[in-house]
Amino acid sequence: MKSVTVSAEVAGTVWKIEVAVGDTVAPEQDLLILESMKMEIPATCAHGGVVREICVAQGEAVAEGQALLIIDGA
Amino acid sequence: MSWKPELEELARRTAMAEAMGGADKVKRQHDAGRLTVRERIHRLLDERSFHEVGALSGIGEYDAHGAVTQVTPANCVFGRGRIDGRPVVVVGDDFTVRGGSADASIANKPLMAEDMAAEFRLPIVRIIEGSGGGGSVKTIETKGASNLPGGIGTTRGFWRMTANLAEVPVVGLGLGSVAGLGAARLAATHFSVMTKASAMFVAGPPVVARLGQALDKQELGGADIQTRSGAIDNAVNTEDEAFECARRFLSYLPASVHGLPPVTACEDDPQRADEMLMSVVPRERRKVYKMRPIIESVVDRGSFFEMGRNFGRSIIAGLARLQGHPVLLLASDPFHYGGAWGAETCQKVVRYVDLAETFHLPVVYLMDCPGFMIGLEAERSATIRHGVRAMAALNQTTLPWCTVIVRNAFGVAGAAHQPAGRLSLRYAWLSASWGSLPLEGGIEAAYRAEIEAAPDPKARLAEIEERLNALRSPFRSAERFWVEEIIDPRRTRALLCEFARLAEPLRTPGHARFAMRP
Numbered sequence: 001m002k003s004v005t006v007s008a009e010v011a012g013t014v015w016k017i018e019v020a021v022g023d024t025v026a027p028e029q030d031l032l033i034l035e036s037m038k039m040e041i042p043a044t045c046a047h048g049g050v051v052r053e054i055c056v057a058q059g060e061a062v063a064e065g066q067a068l069l070i071i072d073g074a
Numbered sequence: 075m076s077w078k079p080e081l082e083e084l085a086r087r088t089a090m091a092e093a094m095g096g097a098d099k100v101k102r103q104h105d106a107g108r109l110t111v112r113e114r115i116h117r118l119l120d121e122r123s124f125h126e127v128g129a130l131s132g133i134g135e136y137d138a139h140g141a142v143t144q145v146t147p148a149n150c151v152f153g154r155g156r157i158d159g160r161p162v163v164v165v166g167d168d169f170t171v172r173g174g175s176a177d178a179s180i181a182n183k184p185l186m187a188e189d190m191a192a193e194f195r196l197p198i199v200r201i202i203e204g205s206g207g208g209g210s211v212k213t214i215e216t217k218g219a220s221n222l223p224g225g226i227g228t229t230r231g232f233w234r235m236t237a238n239l240a241e242v243p244v245v246g247l248g249l250g251s252v253a254g255l256g257a258a259r260l261a262a263t264h265f266s267v268m269t270k271a272s273a274m275f276v277a278g279p280p281v282v283a284r285l286g287q288a289l290d291k292q293e294l295g296g297a298d299i300q301t302r303s304g305a306i307d308n309a310v311n312t313e314d315e316a317f318e319c320a321r322r323f324l325s326y327l328p329a330s331v332h333g334l335p336p337v338t339a340c341e342d343d344p345q346r347a348d349e350m351l352m353s354v355v356p357r358e359r360r361k362v363y364k365m366r367p368i369i370e371s372v373v374d375r376g377s378f379f380e381m382g383r384n385f386g387r388s389i390i391a392g393l394a395r396l397q398g399h400p401v402l403l404l405a406s407d408p409f410h411y412g413g414a415w416g417a418e419t420c421q422k423v424v425r426y427v428d429l430a431e432t433f434h435l436p437v438v439y440l441m442d443c444p445g446f447m448i449g450l451e452a453e454r455s456a457t458i459r460h461g462v463r464a465m466a467a468l469n470q471t472t473l474p475w476c477t478v479i480v481r482n483a484f485g486v487a488g489a490a491h492q493p494a495g496r497l498s499l500r501y502a503w504l505s506a507s508w509g510s511l512p513l514e515g516g517i518e519a520a521y522r523a524e525i526e527a528a529p530d531p532k533a534r535l536a537e538i539e540e541r542l543n544a545l546r547s548p549f550r551s552a553e554r555f556w557v558e559e560i561i562d563p564r565r566t567r568a569l570l571c572e573f574a575r576l577a578e579p580l581r582t583p584g585h586a587r588f589a590m591r592p
Contacts, residue, residue, distance in 0.1 A: 009387075010411050011451070037444060038514050039412035040360045 002073040003052060006045045008062045012036030017058055023051045025071065032056075032068055049073045083142070084130075090145045091129040095170030103170050107271060108250055109313050111151050111166040114201050118164060118317040119155035126153035127190075128183050147171060148180040149204075152187035154196070157321050160329060163191040166201035169250055173204055181231060184259075188234040195330035197243040199320050202260045203250035235262050240432065240589035242330045245320045248272050248306065249313055251291055260306070262592040264429055265381060267308045267319045270297045274306065304385035304418060322379050326393040326400040327433050332583050334434055340398035342375045344571035347564035354563075355481055355505040362408040365390055368440060368480070369405050372567040378403065386422030388413050388443075396438070396567075399574035402430035405440035406480070415487045416447040420460035423490075424467040428590045436474045436577035438570055439492070444512060445485035458486075465490040470588060474498070474577035478566055479557075483508040499573050503563045506548045513542055 015035040152165035165187035172178035191198035248268035275295035297309035377395035406413035475498035492498040528534035
């Protein structure tokens with residue numbers, strides 16, 4: 001089973017985490033919302049799977065490219 | 075007595091050239107998943123259209139009677155051919171001959187290819203693998219002296235490498251490991267493509283290891299690195315896709331600056347009005363939306379060809395057709411910092427706007443720009459200087475512009491949405507919103523004294539925000555004629571097609587007022 005790391009496309013702060021560890025998620029589903037330049041930028045994964053790990057906390061500042069979640073591929 | 079023996083020798087020598095570096099080296103190239111330079115040229119060009127120049131060049135070996143036994147061909151193959159029936163020059167490195175390295179190269183071959191493109195006003199496609207015939211350490215021994223880069227007798231190639239950017243479309247395909255002069259020839263193009271198995275670097279892993287950086291080729295100069303850095307425009311999975319990219323890019327452009335972009339027949343209805351355009355921009359201002367489906371909806375169906383997707387991602391750039399007319403299409407991507415322009419985005423704007431000016435492509439800009447990037451990182455990367463440079467590039471254009479304000483237009487970057495000092499066409503969508511500064515954060519700065527003096531500062535802030543919000547409707551700006559038109563977004567395609575028709579006779583062949591730089 002392949003796991004995929006979802007990284008921050010942009011620098012910002014973690015505004016909302018929409019999933020929990022163990023959740024099954026669909027491709028392109030919003031997993032987490034970053035706030036960047038006053039906009040809500042959803043982080044998604046092209047493949048569906050199961051959330052193995054959430055690497056960030058709500059309110060945390062993240063850099064571009066920083067790992068946000070790890071999804072175990074279906 | 076005819077010239078039959080010589081004709082036979084010509085055939086024999088031509089066959090030697092076609093054998094390239096020999097069966098072993100060709101097998102090694104294939105085993106590594108790569109095509110030979112001749113296969114590449116044939117797959118790039120229209121069938122049987124390649125006319126080679128200089129096939130006989132190389133290093134000959136002779137027997138005691140002075141008869142040729144073997145010629146190791148020079149590791150550059152070039153000539154003319156056709157792409158979609160239009161003539162082009164193609165020049166490729168032969169990696170099966172000494173790994174494309176300098177000791178097997180004849181510098182005048184790639185130079186003649188560049189000269190031919192310039193003199194006959196033809197696009198040139200460089201197929202690059204290896205060091206592109208650049209110098210190597212070995213030549214110090216074989217030549218008995220060290221090469222001065224740019225020294226006597228070597229400057230013309232360097233001059234042509236960049237001078238052609240102001241003359242003819244130049245495409246670079248990086249297919250394999252590309253270093254040194256090869257990397258320079260790949261980067262000094264209007265459009266560059268590499269396969270994901272390829273790598274490009276100034277110097278490869280063994281040299282970089284001396285810096286203490288233990289990296290493999292992919293880690294140092296793979297597609298992820300080079301498309302994100304902006305050194306390479308596009309990355310593809312296969313060599314065939316790279317050839318397709320080259321053909322597609324050229325299909326929008328004239329053969330040289332002395333021609334005009336070819337207008338083709340269009341089967342897509344110029345009046346097509348997609349319903350989704352009415353709802354695609356969310357009413358909540360903090361919510362983002364996907365710009366690429368909007369582009370697809372307004373240009374001729376299937377005609378959008380994106381370039382440089384991984385670099386300066388707040389701007390989407392590409393070539394497209396409107397009722398068959400090629401245009402440069404720029405569009406904001408709100409997914410990247412809300413569409414704000416950082417230093418890299420500004421560099422991207424300069425590159426593609428200059429391309430448009432060089433080859434007489436009218437420009438369409440679907441705008442949603444909340445301003446320049448702000449913050450320490452933005453200051454450290456000289457966002458404002460790159461920003462005014464992008465603005466200068468816009469202002470140097472002479473081509474017709476059409477801007478559609480899809481949502482935001484704020485600040486100085488907001489002003490950089492059409493050339494100043496001449497008339498462009500402009501349409502604002504119903505979702506448009508603009509100002510010198512976004513209200514969020516801007517109010518605190520502008521009304522500080524009033525807010526601080528209020529018994530309930532928070533309530534006063536909300537009150538001011540409500541007051542200003544009521545005034546910022548784009549219709550109020552339209553009343554004052556600060557914006558000329560607010561449109562139903564579904565009319566966008568029809569208006570853009572009209573723009574392309576109006577722009578057609580205004581396109582003027584010839585050199586741009588500046589020479590484009592890579």
